[in-house]
Amino acid sequence: MALKMRKNQSGDVPYNCPLSECMAILGGAWTTNLIWFLSGGPRRFSELKNDLEGISAKMLTTRLKELESKMVVDRKVLPTSPPSVEYSLTELGTELVPAINAIVEVGHKIKVRNGKL
Amino acid sequence: MALKMRKNQSGDVPYNCPLSECMAILGGAWTTNLIWFLSGGPRRFSELKNDLEGISAKMLTTRLKELESKMVVDRKVLPTSPPSVEYSLTELGTELVPAINAIVEVGHKIKVRNGKL
């Protein structure tokens, strides 16, 4: 199912372990998938919207902006008509890929092991 | 900040990529940290509550039950008085650790690189 992420009411940081920094990036719903698809190479807005089947334009924009502000994703506007925008992983974003791959790998193991969670 | 995870309204699976299985496990708020602390060895309820500073008993119970039902965590009641309960990672849970370590590692890189996200 889709996952949503929220801050808690206090707004404080509960992550008191080494996971904080990276989870702050990977935390948002769709985020890991977004990075996963971008890891295949630059991708345009509408392509990503297709990749992430079911995501709303609003959330895609939100996540992309968030990742852009965190220097994970690069946004490049191509001077075409109609305008097209290309998103790609920054160097930092690329560094997240191994972690995501590790997740994918375990996910696969789980799937193989017992077709169902 | 603390992260909350929610299902979407449709209840459908948006994860249309290899991340689904594992993220379904790691998705919950506190979950990665919980597994992280358990990776150090068996731990009791109150110890975990201390580890995960700020978590409510309710959520800790919820997450532990969820992970137990997903065969990630094992719950063992020790016949002591007062009663104590020991939680530990199952074999499956142990397989999640490398993925989490990968996340930790990237998080550390990020921290080193620019002390702030």
Next chain:
DNA sequence: CGGTATCCCCCAGGATACTG
């Protein structure tokens, strides 16, 4: 100690409509 029960807040994110 190791939980469960209740109450309720809150915002991530979906749906829809519109723009340059």
Next chain:
DNA sequence: CAGTATCCTGGGGGATACCG
């Protein structure tokens, strides 16, 4: 095509109180 604006909702999860 690539968004932005607005409205709304549901369930995650905090706070608190209580139990065996």
